[in-house]
Amino acid sequence: MSNLAARVLTVVLLPALAACGTNDPAPKPTTTTTASTAAKSPVNDIGTASKAAEDAYRNMWKAFISASRASNPNDPELARYASGHALDVLMRGLQQSKDQGLLGRGEVILRPSVSGLEPATAPTKAAVEDCVDTSGTAMYKADGSPYQDSLGGKRSMSASLELIDGSWKVVNFGLKAVGTCA
Structure with missing residues (x-):
């Protein structure tokens, strides 16, 4: 979230994130920000x-x-939609927040666009580009003690997905700094 997404994801990946970016223009916004169905695909x-x-x-x-609302690194929903490196990053970041007594609140605004599918027929890999807006999120101390969160904003993100046992899962991602997309 401001930043939970930024803090959790960049604390764990800070050195690697600079190399994971793209110079592609920001994707067009979509009208929905969440999906309620499982990510299965013929x-x-x-x-x-x-x-x-x-x-x-x-x-x-x-x-x-x-x-993030409970800093629960073992939430089973994480493994339902993420695997490999992506799942490891999410779990480690949430564990660090939990260890520091931090919780998250708010929502991110997503504008994803599938930028590639491989192979062209019967795809098993996908690339997603996004401009993630974390300005409506924040972290706070569970015990009520003061905590100064960093400001959120629009961040470029690239994600790699794979079809694993019939379900699409995020397997890797890179989240850039605030101001990297519009």
């Missing part, structure tokens, strides 16, 4: 695969924001 339909990959990306964020 592998022979490009349109369905694209939607399912985007849904998995949105659901990863939804699970992360929900887990």
Whole structure:
């Protein structure tokens, strides 16, 4: 969130994030900010695969924001939409917040766009580009003691997804600094 997403994700990945960026223009906004369905996809339909990959990306964020409210690194919804390096980063970041007595509140605004599917037929890999707005989020101390959170804002994000056992999951991502997209 401001920043929980920024803090949790960059505390764990700060050195690697600079190398994970893109110079692509920000994707166009979409009208929904969360998806409520599981991210399953018939592998022979490009349109369905694209939607399912985007849904998995949105659901990863939804699970992360929900887990941040209690700084719960073991929330089972995280593993439902993330795997591998991405899941490890989310869990480690939430554990660090928990250890510091920090909780998150607020919502992120997502504007994802599927920028690639591979292979062209029966895709099993997807790339998502986003301009994540964390300005409506904040971290605070669970015990009520003062905590000065960093300011949120619009951050460029690139994510890689894979079709794993019939479900799309985020397997890697890079979140850039505030001001890297409009």
